[in-house]
Amino acid sequence: MSVLSARRQRKRKLKSEINVVPYIDVMLVLLIIFMITAPLLNVATEINLPQSKARSLQQKQDPVVVSVDAQGNYFLAVTAGKNESVTAADLRARVGGIVAQNKDVQVLVGGDATASYQTITDAIDLLKEAGVDKVSLISAPKQDPAR
Known part of the structure; x- marks a missing residue:
C-alpha cells in the first residue's frame, strides 16, 4: 500500500506554472x-478658414492652435487633432500655463471665414494677456476659380 499511496501523492502535486497563451491572445485582439x-x-470642429497666398511655416514642434x-x-488644440471647446478664461489660463513652461511655443490663431474680425482680435488679446509674444494667423490656400 505504501507504493500505491506514493503514486497518488505524485499525481496530486500542484503545478506552479501560469498558462499565458490565452492572455496573449486576448491582448492581441485588443491591440487590433x-x-x-x-x-x-x-x-474636429468645422471651421471655414479664409483663403490667402501665404507660405506655410516651418515648425520644430506641434504648435498651440486657437480657433474661433x-x-x-x-x-484650443494643444496636441494635433484634439480640439477642445474652451471659455475665454480657460483659454487665457491654459495658454498662460503653456507659455510659462515654454516661452518659444508657437501659437496659431484660425478664425472662421464668416467670423467677425472683432472676435478674432479678441482671441489675440486673450493670448497677449496670457503672455504670448508672437501670434501667427492660419489661412487656407487660395483656390483657383478656373479649376
Missing part, C-alpha cells in the same frame, strides 16, 4: 481593436 478604432475617434468659429466660440 484599438488600432482599428483609434483613427475613427478624431473629433462663426459664433465667437473658442477652441
